[in-house]
Amino acid sequence: MKTQTVARRRALVLGASMAGLLTARVLSEHFDQVTILERDTVTAEPQSRKGQPQTRHLHGLLASGLQMLAHYFPDLPDALTENGAIVGDMAEKMHWHSYGGFRQRFHMGLKGATMSRPLLESLVRQRTLARPNITLRDNTAVKGLVTTTDRSKVVGVEVESRGASTHNETISADLVVDATGRGSRTPQWLTELGYAAPAESEVKVDVGYATRLYRRDPSDPLGQDWILSTPEAPRESRFGGIFPIESDRWIISIGGWAGDHAPTDEEGFLAFAHSLPNPDIYRIISQAEPLSKIIAYKFPASLRRHYEQLERFPQGLLVLGDAISSFNPTYGQGMSSAILQAAALDKILAQKSVAPELLARTFFKAAAAVVDTPWQLSVGEDFRFPQTTGPKPAGVDLINRYVAAVHRATRFDPEVGRAFLKVMNLLEPPTSLMTPGMMWRVWKANRANRQESRRVTEERAAQVAV
Numbered sequence: 001m002k003t004q005t006v007a008r009r010r011a012l013v014l015g016a017s018m019a020g021l022l023t024a025r026v027l028s029e030h031f032d033q034v035t036i037l038e039r040d041t042v043t044a045e046p047q048s049r050k051g052q053p054q055t056r057h058l059h060g061l062l063a064s065g066l067q068m069l070a071h072y073f074p075d076l077p078d079a080l081t082e083n084g085a086i087v088g089d090m091a092e093k094m095h096w097h098s099y100g101g102f103r104q105r106f107h108m109g110l111k112g113a114t115m116s117r118p119l120l121e122s123l124v125r126q127r128t129l130a131r132p133n134i135t136l137r138d139n140t141a142v143k144g145l146v147t148t149t150d151r152s153k154v155v156g157v158e159v160e161s162r163g164a165s166t167h168n169e170t171i172s173a174d175l176v177v178d179a180t181g182r183g184s185r186t187p188q189w190l191t192e193l194g195y196a197a198p199a200e201s202e203v204k205v206d207v208g209y210a211t212r213l214y215r216r217d218p219s220d221p222l223g224q225d226w227i228l229s230t231p232e233a234p235r236e237s238r239f240g241g242i243f244p245i246e247s248d249r250w251i252i253s254i255g256g257w258a259g260d261h262a263p264t265d266e267e268g269f270l271a272f273a274h275s276l277p278n279p280d281i282y283r284i285i286s287q288a289e290p291l292s293k294i295i296a297y298k299f300p301a302s303l304r305r306h307y308e309q310l311e312r313f314p315q316g317l318l319v320l321g322d323a324i325s326s327f328n329p330t331y332g333q334g335m336s337s338a339i340l341q342a343a344a345l346d347k348i349l350a351q352k353s354v355a356p357e358l359l360a361r362t363f364f365k366a367a368a369a370v371v372d373t374p375w376q377l378s379v380g381e382d383f384r385f386p387q388t389t390g391p392k393p394a395g396v397d398l399i400n401r402y403v404a405a406v407h408r409a410t411r412f413d414p415e416v417g418r419a420f421l422k423v424m425n426l427l428e429p430p431t432s433l434m435t436p437g438m439m440w441r442v443w444k445a446n447r448a449n450r451q452e453s454r455r456v457t458e459e460r461a462a463q464v465a466v
């Protein structure tokens with residue numbers, strides 16, 4: 001029998017995407033029964049759903065996310081590999097052109113994964129639903145919160161169940177967690193109940209993706225690599241990624257910041273890929289067989305909702321994942337942030353003494369601490385573009401000048417590459433790049449970079465003279 005101050009009979013999780021599944025997994029340790037409510041129809045096989053259109057685009061899983069998933073589902077890395085995902089050392093696998101050249105590759109043992117997003121989610125879902133106290137109700141759209149008459153506590157939700165007949169119903173719970181993504185209606189529900197909605201930080205980036213699947217020849221020398229091109233901003237604004245995924249396929253997403261989006265017609269798509277500084281992206285797709293149409297996705301702005309700043313919040317309700325913070329996707333952080341937030345909730349609930357009236361405050365503070373690093377990294381990089389608008393962190397221009405030097409240094413010094421990858425994978429804070437020892441290495445590597453550039457310029461001049 002569990003003893004606790006928060007009643008822990010039934011928990012409801014709204015949304016069955018990555019944040020919802022991990023939240024349900026975590027709650028199953030602390031509640032007798034966990035029910036996930038999902039608006040879409042969920043099939044057993046990997047499939048993108050209407051409620052998560054982004055899952056048709058390039059998704060990589062950072063090391064922090066993979067490590068935490070493996071903590072909750074120890075057989076997941078093997079299951080990924082068995083199903084054709086590429087799980088490997090990011091420092092070795094990434095063939096990454098950035099800031100004028102390729103970052104150095106070396107052994108580091110820092111594992112990430114590439115696969116289609118639906119494959120990852122289906123394997124996580126299978127394992128989540130294998131737990132005896134978790135059930136998933138799909139075709140169930142949450143319409144609103146149910147509270148006590150004084151509105152101090154959420155005690156359930158109103159849903160519309162769609163099946164042979166559509167009907168409305170109330171489901172009661174001791175805890176409701178909103179993991180319905182960026183479109184979460186909690187801010188609106190809060191104001192309807194007489195609470196303040198959270199303040200929002202919105203950073204407009206006008207990023208566009210264009211994505212296509214191609215057949216992959218695994219014997220291609222680059223057939224197991226994660227091939228990336230990221231811009232030297234603001235001089236360049238285009239990115240591209242082509243990742244090996246299951247069933248011998250490539251998934252490619254190309255696009256850019258500030259409205260520099262790739263066209264979705266054949267010729268325009270290829271020309272855009274050709275314009276990227278990493279030539280391998282175009283080389284591969286110009287020779288491979290296309291397996292899908294080219295589809296587009298527009299991401300206008302990163303959005304952070306500051307639940308941690310609210311003075312009043314009803315008991316029995318939490319918000320998690322993209323519903324708290326949705327980042328510019330080009331940095332690949334969203335799933336890992338959601339997974340790390342769920343893990344933070346696990347830690348809090350494991351302290352049996354947490355009082356019900358303090359749960360939300362404690363969780364939102366912990367979730368904000370998780371979100372701080374990916375937000376700082378993505379927003380910082382986005383402000384390299386003069387077109388980016390929104391709350392600009394103090395000192396970001398100065399930091400960006402240094403981080404640009406770090407990017408360049410990763411082409412010459414594996415130690416800088418190692419430190420950079422740890423930060424990028426949300427395993428170390430950005431301040432770890434700013435120790436005196438690291439700054440010295442960055443300075444030395446940039447001196448090597450300048451010498452190389454000078455040598456190349458002189459060689460070119462000599463060739464012209466001849």
Ligand SMILES: Cc1cc2nc3c(=O)[nH]c(=O)nc-3n(C[C@H](O)[C@H](O)[C@H](O)COP(=O)(O)OP(=O)(O)OC[C@H]3O[C@@H](n4cnc5c(N)ncnc54)[C@H](O)[C@@H]3O)c2cc1C
Pocket residue numbers: 014015016017018019020037038039040049050051052054055057058059060061062140141142143179180181182209297299320321322323329331332333334335336338
């Ligand atoms: C183009 C793109 C590329 C990305 N690439 C990466 C990447 O490489 N790596 C990475 O880590 N992240 C990436 N992300 C981010 C990642 O997709 C999300 O962070 C991740 O899906 C977690 O989101 P979530 O579960 O909070 O919400 P979502 O994935 O948005 O899921 C919300 C769920 O709630 C359901 N729902 C909504 N409303 C209701 C309702 N009223 N009732 C019941 N159910 C409801 C929806 O149907 C959906 O299933 C990318 C995002 C985009 C846009």
